[in-house]
Amino acid sequence: MPSPPIRDLIDHKGVPLVDERTLKSFTQAHKRSLLFFTENPLQFPESNDVAVVLPLLMQAFADRLQVAVVDRTCEHQLHARFPFDGWPALVMLRDGDYVGAISRMQDWEVYLSEIERLLSTEPTTAPQFKIPVVSAGSHCH
Numbered sequence: 001m002p003s004p005p006i007r008d009l010i011d012h013k014g015v016p017l018v019d020e021r022t023l024k025s026f027t028q029a030h031k032r033s034l035l036f037f038t039e040n041p042l043q044f045p046e047s048n049d050v051a052v053v054l055p056l057l058m059q060a061f062a063d064r065l066q067v068a069v070v071d072r073t074c075e076h077q078l079h080a081r082f083p084f085d086g087w088p089a090l091v092m093l094r095d096g097d098y099v100g101a102i103s104r105m106q107d108w109e110v111y112l113s114e115i116e117r118l119l120s121t122e123p124t125t126a127p128q129f130k131i132p133v134v135s136a137g138s139h140c141h
Contacts, residue, residue, distance in 0.1 A: 002072070003041040005051035010069055013055050019071040020078065027096035030066035032119060037070050037079060039087040046105040047088040057111055064119055065092070090115075097123030 002010065009015040018026045018035070027033050036054060038047040058067050070078055082091045086103035092115070093099060100118045102111065 002038070002069075003048055003051070005048045006038055006041065006069060009036075009051050009054060013058075015054070015058075016068045017071050018068040019074045023078070024096065026066075026068055027093055031095060032065040033093040033096075034065050034067045034115070035070050035078070035082070035091040035093065036067060037075055037084070037087065037089040037091065038072065039075060040072070044087045049105045050088045050090070053105075053108070053111065056108075057115065060112065061115060061119070065115075092118040092121075094123045098125070099123050 001007075010017050015036075016022075016026065034057075036050065038044070038051070041047040054067060079089075082093070082098050082101065084091060084101035084103045088105070089101050089103045091098070091101045099121050100114075102114050102118075106114070
């Protein structure tokens with residue numbers, strides 16, 4: 001069950017809840033999408049802060065992007081597809097393709113400048129998680 005600020009986004013602000021099944025149709029209907037990955041707000045209380053700021057960002061960027069909350073049941077699967085480096089996160093898509101992400105709670109000016117930058121950025125291949133590689137010849141002493 002989402003926290004009250006996240007539930008308010010969905011129930012009263014009209015922000016749709018998307019999952020792996022509905023994401024494609026959502027992104028086909030909206031050229032630019034901003035996905036809100038919340039994780040567990042009890043573990044990541046900044047998610048509630050982002051939920052409170054998000055309607056103001058929606059107003060600031062009206063008609064330039066559509067926001068959706070990612071359903072908790074598929075967040076980790078979609079996180080693997082659209083990587084970011086911290087919870088909560090806002091992930092920008094253009095025509096369903098990855099553009100970039102803003103992780104954790106940010107200052108208002110950072111949100112404004114980063115979203116503006118992402119709106120004018122071309123889609124790219126989502127960054128891959130980096131796994132350290134140790135050669136067979138290396139030894140720890």
